[in-house]
Amino acid sequence: QQQVKQSPQSLIVQKGGISIINCAYENTAFDYFPWYQQFPGKGPALLIAIRPDVSEKKEGRFTISFNKSAKQFSLHIMDSQPGDSATYFCAASGFSGTASKLTFGTGTRLQVTL
Amino acid sequence: KAGVTQTPRYLIKTRGQQVTLSCSPISGHRSVSWYQQTPGQGLQFLFEYFSETQRNKGNFPGRFSGRQFSNSRSEMNVSTLELGDSALYLCASSLSREANYGYTFGSGTRLTVV
Numbered sequence: 001q002q003q004v005k006q007s008p009q010s011l012i013v014q015k016g017g018i019s020i021i022n023c024a025y026e027n028t029a030f031d032y033f034p035w036y037q038q039f040p041g042k043g044p045a046l047l048i049a050i051r052p053d054v055s056e057k058k059e060g061r062f063t064i065s066f067n068k069s070a071k072q073f074s075l076h077i078m079d080s081q082p083g084d085s086a087t088y089f090c091a092a093s094g095f096s097g098t099a100s101k102l103t104f105g106t107g108t109r110l111q112v113t114l
Numbered sequence: 115k116a117g118v119t120q121t122p123r124y125l126i127k128t129r130g131q132q133v134t135l136s137c138s139p140i141s142g143h144r145s146v147s148w149y150q151q152t153p154g155q156g157l158q159f160l161f162e163y164f165s166e167t168q169r170n171k172g173n174f175p176g177r178f179s180g181r182q183f184s185n186s187r188s189e190m191n192v193s194t195l196e197l198g199d200s201a202l203y204l205c206a207s208s209l210s211r212e213a214n215y216g217y218t219f220g221s222g223t224r225l226t227v228v
Contacts, residue, residue, distance in 0.1 A: 102157075103159070106156045107157075
């Protein structure tokens, strides 16, 4: 029940195109859904996050769409740029007892070509 | 403002040895979490500390341990190293008591067990 399933595993998008990464979760106690971006040799960096009381959140070219009933959320990268080439992780968390933790998806390696 | 600092960046150890990794959180952050990242298993939660107390622990054997000091710096220790312990070990800190709401990750320590 703690899993977060992420797809696709890898994605190639042309410059200017839209990159879409999908995630699904099982645990209805999750109440925070962040996306992280990781470049080689670096730790993951928080990109954007959403809570289940909203269906969409946009920050610049990055948008999270959230479907609570389907237990799915997705990241859309508009006007994808070569600099967006990185690995993207979705995650979910919820408070359990005295603490909470992030459960990560398996990651999507995005390559944006010229 | 300095980020999360992890030392050392790279480490090579022999099977059966033990290792200690260090993490200095962002100034003022009292929550520190540790994650293991491998190509096969992705990002797996190890443990989380807040004000020197372990609040949450992942599903790892007892060979993995950690602690947090009064200045919020944290260390993790792995004893009797196995080849499968080779991984990138990431530390993340957070200001909030609800630790997942705004993690900042360090660049990690790359541990290779030979």
